[in-house]
Amino acid sequence: MIVRPLHCARFLLLLLLSVTLRATDSAAADPMKPELSGFATLGAVTTDRRDMWFTRYGVNYPSSSSDPDFSPDSLLGLQASLRLLADNDVTLQALVMEDGTNSYDPRVTLAFFRQTLAPGLSVRVGRVRAPFFMLSDSLYVNYSNPWVRPPVEVYGLNPFNDLDGIDFIYHARIGDLDAEFHPYYGRSAISFLQGRARLDETWGLGLVLTRGDLSLHLGRANARFMLKRHGAQHAALTAGLAAVGLGGVTSDLSGDDGRTSFTSVGLQWDDGRWQVIGEYVRRRADRYVTSSSAWYLSAGRRFGALTPYVSFARQILDEPIARATIPASFPALDAGWKAYLTSRNNAQRSITAGGRWDVSPTTALKAEFTHARLDRNAWGSYFPRGNMQAARIAGNTANTFSLSLDLTF
Incomplete structure (x- = not known):
């Protein structure tokens, strides 16, 4: 097994810092004293395939050198909140985890000023979490989630988690329903292997309706979208398309x-x-990017501190990135074009069986086994080891085993 000592040392150092913060006595009733909290996950994942890695697109660098791989799930987050006056406060959250550029540099994931405008209504300005998904608020705080990770078929479709902008949150009681309305506007940017992406003029609305044990989430967002690709594969493909009169496809x-x-x-x-x-x-x-749809369904049963669960998930390709008819006299270009589209298609189906053990009110140990089948023209949530140009992982099956230890403090 090959490990990356620098990355592990950073993670362990920050974990030690979190334990120190956990031991800090914050009981003093000082209104100007920051409230400190944190969360951490130490996770490991391995597959039964020697020709592919498991990856979480938009989260971790998709080509690790260790097996088991600690990069898809391991993270450490620290959060500080400070109340300024009775009706406003500021919040800052920093996160350390491997990102899509193979970096462990800490990054700010929340940084906002919140003002209460009226009973049940508040506004936040700065870097906020956008409610793209039902579990967006707890996406990093994995202790709050029942699984080792949220199903990648669904949560891999939108890697933008935070917005620099403004949002409003309004809580209301409507008959027997508790309702939360969450409109927002802003922009977001991420970097990944051989590219970068940005959302501009992002506006949307999240709605949560709760009645007793049942909760319903609805969300809709629209944005301008920028994605700049680079790298040898992209450059060679665009040059080939231009050479056969298909340069317009490159846009x-x-x-x-x-x-x-x-x-x-x-x-x-x-x-x-x-x-x-x-x-x-x-x-x-x-x-x-592709136009795609995805869903998952998960069920679990608590037996004291132990919760076994099973999940089914599916991602479907609705439309490829682009369409082009390569002349038959250029078979190498045609093969390259098909390989390019395949590498950017994450469609797959999976079934997962796992269990969660709540060791304490702030600690959970989880283990799960996933059997996934990649669509015949897709890499799914996997990435080939070795030469990407010669990769033949599309249409294959993979068995993935994952462990995680989740903490809050």
């Missing part, structure tokens, strides 16, 4: 003039013993 592969929308519908039911969670999402894009 659908990379650029700053795209439009995208994202729709999500989620349902949770939890009576203290049984827990059922399901979510459906749809991404539409006019270029740069």
Whole structure:
């Protein structure tokens, strides 16, 4: 097994810092004293395939050198909140985890000023979490989630988690329903292997309706979309397309003039013993990325501190990034074009069986086994080891085993 000592040392150092913070006495009733909290996950994942890695697109660098791989799930987050006056406060959250550029540099994931405008109504300005998914608020705080990780078929469709902008949150009681309305506006940017992406003029609305044990989430967002690709594969393909008179197709592969929308519908039911969670999402894009749909359904049963669960998930390709008819006299270019589209298609189906053990009120140990089948023209949530140009992982099956230790403090 090959390990990356620098990355492990950083993670362990920050974990030690978190334990120190956990031991800090914050009981003093000083209104100007920051409230400190944190969360951490130490996770490991391995597959039974020697020709592919498991990856979480938009989260970790998709080509690790260790097996088991600690990069998809391990993270450490620290958060500080400070109340300024009775009706406003500021919050800062920093996160350390491997990102899509193979970096462990800490990054700010929340940084906002919140003002209460009226009973039940507040506004936040700065870097906020956008409610693209039902579980967006707890996406990093994995202790709050029943699984080792949220289903990648669904949560891999939108890697933008934070927005620099403004949002409003309004809580209301409507008959027997508790309602939360969450409109927002802003922009977001991420970097990944051989590229970078940005959402501009992002506006959307999240709605949560709760009655007793049942909760319903609805979300819709629209944005301008920029995605700039680079790297040898992209450069060779665009040059080849231009050489055969298909240069116009390249504007659908990379650029700053795209439009995208994202729709999500989620349902949770939890009576203290049984827990059922399901979510459906749809991404539409006019270029740069696929238009795809995905869903999952998960059910678990609590037996004291132990919760076994089973999940089914599916991602479907609705439209490829672009379409092009390569002349038959250029078979190498045609093969390269098909390989390019395949590498950017994450469609797959999976079944997961796992269990969660709540060791304490702030600590959970989880283990799960996933059997996934990649669509015949897709890499799914996997990435080939070795030479990407010669990769033949599409259409294969993979068995993935994952462990995680989740903490809050």
